[in-house]
Amino acid sequence: MENLILDGRKVAQSIKNQLVERVQVLKEKGVTPCLATILVGDDPSSATYVKMKGNECEKIGIKSLRIHLPKETETNQLLETIQKLNEDNSVHGILLQHPVPSHIDERKAFETISIEKDVDGVTSYGYGQTALGFGKYPSCTPAAIMSILNYYQIPIEGKHAVVIGRSPILGKPVSALLLNENATVTTCHSRTTNLSEVVQLGDIVVAAVGKPNFIQGDWIKKGAVVLDAGYNKGNIGDVDYDACSEKASAITPVPGGVGPVTISMLLKHTVDAAEETISKH
Ligand SMILES: NC(=O)C1=CN([C@@H]2O[C@H](COP(=O)(O)OP(=O)(O)OC[C@H]3O[C@@H](n4cnc5c(N)ncnc54)[C@H](OP(=O)(O)O)[C@@H]3O)[C@@H](O)[C@H]2O)C=CC1
Numbered sequence: 001m002e003n004l005i006l007d008g009r010k011v012a013q014s015i016k017n018q019l020v021e022r023v024q025v026l027k028e029k030g031v032t033p034c035l036a037t038i039l040v041g042d043d044p045s046s047a048t049y050v051k052m053k054g055n056e057c058e059k060i061g062i063k064s065l066r067i068h069l070p071k072e073t074e075t076n077q078l079l080e081t082i083q084k085l086n087e088d089n090s091v092h093g094i095l096l097q098h099p100v101p102s103h104i105d106e107r108k109a110f111e112t113i114s115i116e117k118d119v120d121g122v123t124s125y126g127y128g129q130t131a132l133g134f135g136k137y138p139s140c141t142p143a144a145i146m147s148i149l150n151y152y153q154i155p156i157e158g159k160h161a162v163v164i165g166r167s168p169i170l171g172k173p174v175s176a177l178l179l180n181e182n183a184t185v186t187t188c189h190s191r192t193t194n195l196s197e198v199v200q201l202g203d204i205v206v207a208a209v210g211k212p213n214f215i216q217g218d219w220i221k222k223g224a225v226v227l228d229a230g231y232n233k234g235n236i237g238d239v240d241y242d243a244c245s246e247k248a249s250a251i252t253p254v255p256g257g258v259g260p261v262t263i264s265m266l267l268k269h270t271v272d273a274a275e276e277t278i279s280k281h
Pocket residue numbers: 141164165166167168169170171188189190191192195208209210211229230231232238258259262263
């Protein structure tokens with residue numbers, strides 16, 4: 001079946017194009033939008049993602065403040081770093097790269113980020129606002145998935161959306177966003193017993209599992225729209241792309257799908273946050 005490849009690079013470019021002018025206007029008013037990224041430890045793929053985020057910021061004129069803490073960092077030291085960034089008026093967004101080393105209380109660290117600067121929707125307050133439908137900054141990957149659906153004008157209302165994964169920054173918030181757009185949502189996880197049957201109900205399928213090529217072609221209903229948020233070692237998605245694309249009416253590739261849009265959402269939220277500081281004064 002001829003299907004539509006949902007081109008994340010194209011969506012990301014159109015979002016970034018709209019930001020360039022807004023960044024210019026902010027600078028004329030004396031405000032340079034600034035994103036602080038915090039990387040703890042030296043996991044090579046996390047280091048790569050954080051670097052990509054910083055580089056994309058700079059390409060459109062957002063200042064990137066990169067903080068790299070050693071892997072031995074204690075929870076309290078990380079909290080202090082976040083608190084300093086909360087108090088720093090030149091910083092508009094804070095991104096703590098997940099995961100942090102296991103001895104650190106990641107939840108506590110996320111909760112320390114002030115709501116105004118929580119551009120990645122990681123606080124429980126930010127998540128709660130997203131779930132209730134008035135959040136300013138949903139997590140970036142969920143926001144990216146919605147923005148791909150929106151760009152390609154894929155209808156959501158009344159559709160059965162099946163999300164595989166329920167993590168705090170991906171599966172849960174994307175389920176909430178789809179529900180808010182009037183999809184009927186099923187969220188699956190590691191204890192779901194009849195996964196392939198549930199996935200077969202999906203008009204929209206979102207893969208957020210973290211297992212390479214996990215979603216099989218024969219699980220996909222003919223004509224379904226498949227969004228692959230997975231990003232595993234070797235740039236491999238959670239969806240068995242070749243088999244699933246034979247069934248799907250539209251599908252995101254990896255790379256070039258959800259990933260680039262995630263970064264552009266982070267930039268957008270940072271610019272939004274910088275504009276908020278002006279409108280408050
Ligand atoms: N492109 C991007 O910008 C981003 C990509 N990612 C990618 O998305 C993927 C998921 O990330 P993240 O949500 O952080 O991962 P987590 O490991 O936090 O969550 C994985 C989820 O998948 C579920 N799961 C695990 N095994 C199975 C199984 N056999 N059947 C059904 N469900 C299962 C887990 O269930 P349970 O809750 O029961 O344990 C959990 O809810 C990764 O590949 C990651 O790299 C993540 C963030 C951003």
